[in-house]
Amino acid sequence: MALPLQPGLTPTEVAFLCEMETVTVVPRQRLESLPLISGPTPALRPPHRSPLPLWLALLLKRQRRANILPPPWLHPQSLDKILKYETETSPEGFSPPPPHPYLLTTRPASTDTISPPFLPSSTAGAPAGYLPYHWLELGEILLEACPDDLPDPNRIRTQLRDLREVRMAKIRHRTKDLEGGGITSLRGVGAMEVSEGRGFIVGVMDGIRKLGSNREVARREREEYEGGEGGISDEGEEMEYE
Template sequence: MALPHQHLTPQEVSFICESELITIVPRQRLGALNLISIDTRPLVPPQRADVPLWLAVFLRKQKRCNIVPPDWLSVDYLERLVKEESDSAAFSQMPWRWMEVAEILLDTCSEDLISPSDIALHIRSLRELRQAKIRAGLSDQMNSSYIKINNLGLMEVCEIRPWVGKVVDGLRKIEGEAGSTAARRRREDIDADGDEDMDDDGY
């Protein structure tokens, strides 16, 4: 039997993201659903309702609802974020699952988005800008025993965690070996000084 891996894969992160709540506008009436993770109220057009993302995608594929994209998934909002990322060394504050949500909605309901091609372009620009910042931030902190980068999304964290963990472990090992070598040299110096003192006293 294969042993479980230590870190989440991008596929697992996307699967977890499907439990995120998103707003829909029903096209047809649908009774209340008693799901494992949530109970939905009856869906009555044109009243908006919040449902798990996987259910929204399922109903959208059946043309039984329209998905209302989150406020941040618009051309104007993303343009501002791209400018912020370009002008600042800090990371813009993004939703925890921004990459996964954007990818799923662009793939499954681009008809419900305004200018989906422009949105996809801005998402790609954000991703590239933030990846460049991640690389720069990691380079600056490689001499540290821990890595601190604020405002990363879940997918971004999962992408860098496996190899960053190995790098940090390697640095700790090197620091430990350096500390052991320094301690051994101090002991040798003390022993050498002690031998010289003993020779000076004639013993």
């Protein structure tokens, strides 16, 4: 019997991981620093902005103790720009992810390997016009939790749906030119999109691998055979030199 669990993460799990993203809040009440496992939170003093993990921000928002500042890329203008990039500038590829906030140099640094959700890609200081790794789930969560903090929630909602449609169509289209090696690049694809497309893409690749398997075996045998020939002739030459 097959294991009933699907490989990969379900949308709910991806959304759970997304709650570790840092967002910027504007507190309405004072709150002392909390000693959490991931480190102490900054002490909240209204009206100073502070960065908080999304789950804590949602909790405070629900209790009306804070307002969430939406990240700049979730602004309708920024989404318009991204949508335009996706449909007109580059109808084949995905819009690029935000640039790495820590300068990448030739010398390896400990900040090089930091990845979402530990990058500040959804705070108020994040760059506009780039979709971060958790864009879809973060957008949906914010739309659900704090539509009053967003500039134009209905427009943002339709824009997010449009973006999702366009990008999923691209992911599906890409499987047409799949080879046995796999998808060429997933740069700029978000966590939720990977979760949605995983079953299909893995299935297609599996099928191609099976169909190409005996061709692969034949090629390897031929190479081995030719390699053996080469080895023998090399030995022969050595013998001659001696």
